[in-house]
Amino acid sequence: MSGLETTLRAVRDRRAKSFVPYVTGGFPGVDGELLRMLAAAGADAIEVGIPHSDPIMDGGVIQEASRVALQRGTRIGDVLASIVDAAVEIPVTVMTYANIAHHRGYEAFCDDLARSGVDGAIVPDLPVDEAERFAALAAARGIDVVLLAAPGTTAQRYRAIAAASHGFVYCVATYGVTGARDQLSVTARDVVTAVRPYTDLPLLVGVGIATPEQAGEASAFADGVIVGSALMAPLVAGDPKGALRLAEAFRGEIL
Structure with missing residues (x-):
């Protein structure tokens, strides 16, 4: 069992809920220090x-980030270097798109992640029927x-x-791309309920979680x-301290 899955199961076993913040690698201020501060905030x-130049899953904020x-010249190695620099004790997973991993070569990509201490890879456009080879190469290196x-x-x-899936199942809360919503979609509970009978893996909800209160609602069933x-919105607006305060507020509602 990987470090990612072990950690998330341990949280569940103590009847608590996991908080996983996302940040866009290579964006100004998204560095090892920020990752350490997110860990300190309770992630x-x-x-x-x-x-990615065509982030099909992502809405306006993350597209801009x-x-x-990319305009700054960020490459995969730069993102992984920030993870190495962070040296956090909690698991770190990358979110990427299938063509990035394919272009690098699945085996080489997994080697890169393993050398950087990455525990997981979330690939939103990787179809389940094409995941087996990539997942096997990753698993051999301790990556979910x-x-x-x-x-x-x-x-x-x-x-x-x-x-x-390995590590956890990412339950998409709503139709469409990432980004803030006025309220938690009822489909969030529907997806968790639908997946629950088929796995003992932790089920985490993401996409469209806009406020700490919505996160608290989601943690009631996920x-x-x-x-x-x-969290990226204040970073894009040039307010990293605001992003960290918001992370602490999310942590306080995810119980």
Whole structure:
């Protein structure tokens, strides 16, 4: 069992809920120090995005963060270097897109992650029926490949996703891309309820979690919450202290 899965299971075993903040690697101020501060704010794991020129899952805030990061010349190695520099004791997972891993070569990409101490890889556009080889290469290096379960999926596909995912299952809270919503979508509970019968893995909800209160609602039925755009928004606005205060507020509601 990987460090990521072990950590999230341990949180669940003590009847608590996991808080996983997301930040876009390579964006100004997203460095080892910020990752350490997120860990100090109570994160159970951290998700670091590898910037992409066509981030199909992401809404405006993270698209802008990716644009800025790429404009600065950010490469995969730069993102991984910030993770190495952080040297946090909690698991770190990267969020990337399939063509980034494929272009590097699955085996070389997994080697890069392993050397950097990365515990997991979230690949939103990796179809479950194409995940086996990548997941096997990653698992051999102690890395979990996390798959996404989205609203409106068939029971058969939920079963397949649950069987193929490692570390946890990323339950997508709402239709559409990442970004703030006025309220927690009812589909969030529906996805968790649909996936739960097929796996004992922790089920974490993400996408569209805009406020600490919404995160608290989600933690009532999920094993944890992933928060991305809401935390990146103050960073994009040039307010890193505000982002950390918000992270602490999210932590306080995810019980």
